[in-house]
Amino acid sequence: TEETLVLVKPDGVARGLTGAILARIEAKGYALVDIRLVEPDRETLERHYAEHEGKPFYEPLVEFMMSGPSVAIRLAGNRVIEGFRSLAGTTDPTTAAPGTIRGDFGRDWGLKVQQNLVHGSDSPESAARELDIWF
Ligand code: ATP
Secondary structure, rough: EEEEEEEHHHHHOOOOOOHHHHHHHHHHOOEEEEEEEEOOHHHHHHOOHHOOOOOHHHHHHHHHHHOOEEEEEEEOOOOOHHHHHHHHHOOOOOOOEEEEEHHHHOOOOOOOOOOOOEEEEOHHHEEEEEEHHHH
């Protein structure tokens, strides 16, 4: 069975949406293998977001991710990587489809970084790398 890293990002935790997000993940049928509240340091985030270094939103993204705790989840199930990304919706919460986590709970807050509530690994290679960083 496949595993993925899901993060409830600081906006999701601060807005009290962790339970609602976990409820959707559980209702979909995926298995929580491990879960922890994490306050990542800069080094952890630079590893996690290495592919975005140099982009205009990189520094705001790292700062945002250090603004409060995230909930890190090791999630398992057949095709869980694409399944969670489908539940999450597209990156921009303004246009993410209603019915998705980002589409139902997210919006544009006028900030330099999109606060879009969750992260999910995008491939088996990313999942292995990211799970190693957060767990
Ligand atoms: P997806 O892979 O579905 O696009 P993601 O979370 O993996 O979602 P990335 O492209 O890896 O998205 O970007 C990482 C994070 O950086 C996003 O979740 C978002 O918070 C922020 N971000 C991405 N693109 C932008 C952008 N153009 N402007 C502001 N913030 C952005």
